[in-house]
Structures are given as structure tokens and as C-alpha cells.
Amino acid sequence: MRNPLQEQLLKAGLAKKGKVDQVAREQAKQRQGKPVATEAPEKIDTQRLQAERAERDRALAAERNAQAHAREIAAQVRQIIETHKVKREGEISYRFNDGDKIHSVLVNEVLRAQLAKGTLVIARQGDGYELLPRAAADKLRERDASVIVLDHGHAAEAKPASDDDEFYSQFKVPDDLVW
Numbered sequence: 001m002r003n004p005l006q007e008q009l010l011k012a013g014l015a016k017k018g019k020v021d022q023v024a025r026e027q028a029k030q031r032q033g034k035p036v037a038t039e040a041p042e043k044i045d046t047q048r049l050q051a052e053r054a055e056r057d058r059a060l061a062a063e064r065n066a067q068a069h070a071r072e073i074a075a076q077v078r079q080i081i082e083t084h085k086v087k088r089e090g091e092i093s094y095r096f097n098d099g100d101k102i103h104s105v106l107v108n109e110v111l112r113a114q115l116a117k118g119t120l121v122i123a124r125q126g127d128g129y130e131l132l133p134r135a136a137a138d139k140l141r142e143r144d145a146s147v148i149v150l151d152h153g154h155a156a157e158a159k160p161a162s163d164d165d166e167f168y169s170q171f172k173v174p175d176d177l178v179w
Contacts, residue, residue, distance in 0.1 A: 073143050080143075081125045084136035086111070096122055096150040098129075103149075105129055118153020 006024070009015040090108025094115060097103075105122065107115065111131065114120040121137040122129050124147050132140070140147050 077140060077144050077147055078125070080136055080139050081123055081130050081132065081147075084132050085125075086120060086131040086133065088131055098124065098149045103129065105131070107131070115150070116152060118151065121148055121153070122150040123147050124149050 006015070006020050010017060010020060088105060088107060088111065090106055090111060092107055092109065092112055093104040094107045094112055095102055095104045111120065115122070115131070119134055120131050121134065123132050123137065123140060129149060134153060137148055137151060
């Protein structure tokens with residue numbers, strides 16, 4: 001729909017038909033009241049709230065994943081200990097440190113010798129302690145090294161020699177010393 005002035009300009013040859021059509025479309029858009037591309041403050045607040053909510057959801061999901069991973073590791077540790085534990089038997093009390101407390105387990109002469117050599121290790125399971133072979137201890141160390149309480153074989157490999165160690169090396173202490 002063109003207005004009479006546009007019709008007269010077209011007849012007089014002062015305006016082109018394409019230009020008149022373009023102006024007519026622009027006027028129709030203005031009459032229909034389509035908003036210009038300015039963002040309302042409510043829309044900006046909504047976007048900001050959505051971004052904050054998404055960030056919070058990502059943080060909660062990461063925390064849940066970390067907790068699930070920790071539970072999975074704990075279950076693997078329990079399973080390794082249960083499947084590889086060595087049967088304890090004997091009357092000899094083998095004492096060891098767990099943190100700042102001294103604990104003991106009852107073993108026989110063979111188990112005590114294996115503990116002293118480092119072929120067996122002592123691992124914490126709940127409130128008790130279990131004897132495990134070296135292979136199982138290596139699997140545990142990969143997952144959670146804090147479970148292993150006593151490991152004579154690994155402790156000798158990990159310690160670097162110091163000046164005091166060189167001096168005291170001339171005084172041999174037997175590994176099978178019972179205290």
C-alpha cells in the first residue's frame with residue numbers, strides 16, 4: 001500500500017519502484033511496533049541469573065563426581081584387602097606404629113620373618129589390621145597409600161642416605177628384633 005505522494009512521484013519518474021517498495025516495508029514495520037534490537041534490563045538480569053545457576057550446577061556436579069570417585073577408590077581398597085589378606089596365626093605379638101600409637105598383631109615365626117623382610121605389609125582395614133603380600137600392597141599404594149601402615153620393603157627404597165645413616169651403618173641392628 002502506497003500513499004498518494006509515492007504514487008505521484010512514481011508517475012513523475014522522480015522515484016524508482018524498488019525504493020518506494022523498500023520505504024513502504026519500513027513504514028509497515030514501524031506501524032506494527034516491532035521493537036528495535038535493544039535488550040531490556042530484565043533480559044540481562046535473567047541471562048546473568050542463568051549463568052550463575054549454570055556455574056553453581058557445574059560446581060555441584062564436580063563435587064558429586066569427586067565424592068563418587070572417592071567412594072569408588074574406597075571400595076576398591078576394601079576389595080583388594082579382602083581378596084589378598086594373609087591368614088594370621090600364632091602367638092608372637094608383632095608391634096608397629098600407626099600414627100602416634102603402637103598397635104600389635106599376633107603372628108607366627110614365618111609371618112614375622114616375612115614382615116621383617118618386607119614381603120608382607122600391614123594395612124589398615126576399618127578398625128583392624130590385615131597382612132598383605134607385596135603385590136597387593138603395590139595395588140593399594142596406587143589407589144590410597146595412607147592405608148598401608150607398615151612396609152619395611154618400601155621404606156628402605158624410599159629413604160635417601162644421609163650423613164647420620166653412614167655413621168650408624170657400622171652398628172648393625174637385627175631386623176627380627178622384637179620390642
